[in-house]
Amino acid sequence: MREGKIMEVVDNRLVDNGGIDEKEVKRLVYVALWCIQEKARMRPSMGLVVEMLEGRVVVEEPPDTQMIVVDLLSIDEDAPPGDHGRPRGILGNALIGHQVDSSEASASTYSFAMSALSGR
Known part of the structure; x- marks a missing residue:
């Protein structure tokens, strides 16, 4: 934005x-x-x-966040077996190589879950 x-x-x-x-x-x-x-x-x-x-209430700009937002639309569904549909693109590559610096320690716990749904 x-x-x-x-x-x-x-x-x-x-x-x-x-x-x-x-x-x-x-x-x-x-x-x-x-x-x-x-x-x-x-x-x-x-x-x-x-x-x-x-539109009945003015929407103010949200505050900055330290969260990592994953682009789920960039998940490679055609990835070879064993690749587990890793994210692709700039954001995906950044997440794959992301390491948390010890100076960035936080009280938060991070988790990620994803379910793939398909028709019968």
Whole structure:
């Protein structure tokens, strides 16, 4: 968002058809970022989320976070056996090689779970 690339989160098919309001996209992204705050007390209630999405409440820019956000759409489903669908691309490569510096010690515990669902 800081780089002014907010429209990159929108499916190209929607952008190509036009009618996408960048202000609306920004609001949706801000609401999403508020909803994934690491500290539960920072997250809005569902009622407030509805009001923000309906435009009845101004959505302020969410605070910076130290969380790592994984681009699940970049998971390589066609990866060879044993590769376990590792993330690909710049973010994926950064996560694969990410090491936590001992000076970055935190009281938080990090975990990640992913389930793959498919039709019958």
